[in-house]
Amino acid sequence: MPGQNSCLVDKLSHYIRLDDSHRAHLAGIEKSERNYPASAEIYQGGDPARDLYVVKRGWLFSYTDLPDGRRQVVKIHHPGDIVGFPDVALKHVTTTLRTAEEVCLCPFPKSALDVIFRESPRLSALLLSIALRDQVVFIDLLRAMGRMNAQERVVYMLLDLIARLRITNSAMTDTMRLPLTQSQIADYLGLTNVYISRTFLRLEKDGYIQRTGDGVHLLREDDLIDMTDFYDRYADMDTSWFPEN
Amino acid sequence: MPGQNSCLVDKLSHYIRLDDSHRAHLAGIEKSERNYPASAEIYQGGDPARDLYVVKRGWLFSYTDLPDGRRQVVKIHHPGDIVGFPDVALKHVTTTLRTAEEVCLCPFPKSALDVIFRESPRLSALLLSIALRDQVVFIDLLRAMGRMNAQERVVYMLLDLIARLRITNSAMTDTMRLPLTQSQIADYLGLTNVYISRTFLRLEKDGYIQRTGDGVHLLREDDLIDMTDFYDRYADMDTSWFPEN
DNA sequence: GGTTCTCATCAAACCAGTTTCATGCGCGCC
DNA sequence: GGCGCGCATGAAACTGGTTTGATGAGAACC
Numbered sequence: 001m002p003g004q005n006s007c008l009v010d011k012l013s014h015y016i017r018l019d020d021s022h023r024a025h026l027a028g029i030e031k032s033e034r035n036y037p038a039s040a041e042i043y044q045g046g047d048p049a050r051d052l053y054v055v056k057r058g059w060l061f062s063y064t065d066l067p068d069g070r071r072q073v074v075k076i077h078h079p080g081d082i083v084g085f086p087d088v089a090l091k092h093v094t095t096t097l098r099t100a101e102e103v104c105l106c107p108f109p110k111s112a113l114d115v116i117f118r119e120s121p122r123l124s125a126l127l128l129s130i131a132l133r134d135q136v137v138f139i140d141l142l143r144a145m146g147r148m149n150a151q152e153r154v155v156y157m158l159l160d161l162i163a164r165l166r167i168t169n170s171a172m173t174d175t176m177r178l179p180l181t182q183s184q185i186a187d188y189l190g191l192t193n194v195y196i197s198r199t200f201l202r203l204e205k206d207g208y209i210q211r212t213g214d215g216v217h218l219l220r221e222d223d224l225i226d227m228t229d230f231y232d233r234y235a236d237m238d239t240s241w242f243p244e245n
Numbered sequence: 246m247p248g249q250n251s252c253l254v255d256k257l258s259h260y261i262r263l264d265d266s267h268r269a270h271l272a273g274i275e276k277s278e279r280n281y282p283a284s285a286e287i288y289q290g291g292d293p294a295r296d297l298y299v300v301k302r303g304w305l306f307s308y309t310d311l312p313d314g315r316r317q318v319v320k321i322h323h324p325g326d327i328v329g330f331p332d333v334a335l336k337h338v339t340t341t342l343r344t345a346e347e348v349c350l351c352p353f354p355k356s357a358l359d360v361i362f363r364e365s366p367r368l369s370a371l372l373l374s375i376a377l378r379d380q381v382v383f384i385d386l387l388r389a390m391g392r393m394n395a396q397e398r399v400v401y402m403l404l405d406l407i408a409r410l411r412i413t414n415s416a417m418t419d420t421m422r423l424p425l426t427q428s429q430i431a432d433y434l435g436l437t438n439v440y441i442s443r444t445f446l447r448l449e450k451d452g453y454i455q456r457t458g459d460g461v462h463l464l465r466e467d468d469l470i471d472m473t474d475f476y477d478r479y480a481d482m483d484t485s486w487f488p489e490n
Numbered sequence: 491g492g493t494t495c496t497c498a499t500c501a502a503a504c505c506a507g508t509t510t511c512a513t514g515c516g517c518g519c520c
Numbered sequence: 521g522g523c524g525c526g527c528a529t530g531a532a533a534c535t536g537g538t539t540t541g542a543t544g545a546g547a548a549c550c
Contacts, residue, residue: 049483064384064388066388066392066393066474067474070392070393071392072387072388072391072392074384074387074388075384085377085380086377086378086380086381086384087377087381088373088374088377088483088486089374089375089377089378089381089482089483090378090381090478090481090482090483091481091483094381094384094385094476094478095384110486111486113370113373113486114370114486114487114488117366117367117369117370117373117487117488118366118488121362121363121366121369122362124362124366124369124370124373125358125359125362125369127373128333128358128362128369128372128373128376129333129334130334131373131376131377131380132330132331132332132333132334132376133331133334133335134380135330135331135376135379135380135383136331136332136334136335136339138380138383138384138387139309139319139320139331139339139340139383140339141387142317142319142383142386142387142390143309143311143317143319145387145390145391145435146317146390146432146434146435147311147315147316147317147435148311148315149536149537150536150537181496181497181498182497182498183497187391189391190390190391190392191537191538192537192538192539193497193498194498194499194500194537194538194539194540195536195537195538196498197497197498197499197500198499198500198537200498201498201499229311229312231339233335236335236336237334237335238294238333238334238335238336241333241355241356241358241359242359242362243359243362243363394506394507395506395507426526426527426528427527427528428527436507436508437507437508437509438527438528439507439508439509439510439528439529439530440506440507440508441528442527442528442529442530443507443529443530445528446528446529
């Protein structure tokens with residue numbers, strides 16, 4: 001059965017201890033799963049917002065297009081993430097979801113949240129906190145987009161991605177896979193593919209990173225953190241005010 | 246007594262009908278109030294995240310600074326807004342809060358949310374939805390910052406501000422006060438005060454807007470909406486999945 | 491093994507927005 | 521009423537990132 005090791009439970013139990021009833025609620029969410037090939041479009045901006053997806057395997061990203069073709073990637077999704085969460089508030093989804101490689105997703109209807117809110121104030125508070133924490137992450141990204149130059153933005157992205165991967169894989173070192181094209185990275189950071197290429201070459205030449213295939217190795221992480229004034233928003237959350245169960 | 250007309254109740258009841266018990270919970274939140282002069286700093290990034298504030302009167306904004314002095318304004322707050330909401334998830338606040346003019350705030354401890362989560366699943370779901378809707382708003386802003394030029398960004402900001410003001414003041418026309426300096430607007434949009442000045446002059450010359458003191462009048466709102474592919478995220482939310490009470 | 495396609499890199503002209511400094515208006519303050 | 525200051529505007533040099541088009545390497549597909 002799926003769910004015997006649930007990415008979602010892994011990710012959430014990083015923040016609060018989950019008892020059996022909590023796990024039961026979450027298991028109900030991850031009961032079906034589906035595979036998608038690389039570069040597949042899963043839904044499109046404007047579609048009715050009905051389902052959410054827990055990522056079980058692989059990378060995806062969400063983006064919006066301007067009418068004239070300019071594109072902004074707004075979120076890069078990893079295993080354990082809940083994809084489509086912001087659109088729960090609206091009747092129609094606001095972004096297009098596309099796979100970066102082969103992925104496996106667990107879809108569930110957003111009406112499943114109703115049960116959680118009725119039965120577990122504690123889990124509800126955790127969901128709110130995750131939504132609010134994600135707002136802080138968007139604020140950090142906004143700061144990078146508004147006030148950082150190209151090199152700082154690239155470094156910021158690398159630090160953010162690796163911090164997120166470390167939540168569920170604490171054994172992770174300073175190396176990660178980066179299965180995105182330079183055009184996709186450019187659309188994420190508000191730059192061009194040409195300049196992303198130049199910036200990566202520069203970072204490599206200056207000894208900040210090392211690349212091998214689609215792998216990236218951060219060589220002087222402390223310097224990179226200083227360069228971007230980076231702060232890890234994923235490691236600690238304030239759960240002190242949460243209700244008991 | 247304060248609370249006889251609560252900005253917060255006004256704003257929330259735009260989305261769901263609030264019964265007496267809901268109103269009682271919210272009234273508990275707005276029971277104390279405090280005034281601040283213009284250009285006052287209310288809290289600073291790094292302070293412990295203890296209180297939230299409901300805005301009763303006046304404009305404020307939240308910002309972060311980079312170590313070298315670059316500044317990013319991340320949110321502009323109006324009456325009815327809950328200020329500091331994203332920081333509920335964290336132990337320390339991530340932004341600095343400053344008044345743009347004289348304001349009146351109702352502070353309340355974030356532990357007050359505990360009662361709401363224990364006693365009203367419906368109000369809890371609304372809080373989550375607002376947090377998620379605000380994520381969508383940040384995503385829209387991110388798109389503007391990443392892929393729009395200066396003129397489009399300014400127009401986007403004007404449309405967003407007026408859409409938010411219309412929630413609580415449906416009688417509002419196409420004119421609003423804009424009590425922000427051009428430097429503050431520049432720090433919000435990732436531009437410079439000089440270029441904000443040039444852009445406003447250009448918009449005025451091209452007949453898109455008209456300015457009088459700190460008032461802005463949108464002359465051809467449909468054209469402005471087309472120019473930025475703007476969508477109002479405040480008008481409708483999907484509350485269909487909310488629990489009963 | 492050749493064809494095709496995607497992707498990273500290179501190069502050079504170009505431009506949107508920055509930087510810096512000067513001017514002038516309006517407002518609060520003594 | 522005059523002083524000082526914050527703020528919008530103007531002008532000109534400058535630059536970080538864009539645009540366009542060419543090249544080459546690797547992977548997928550018959």
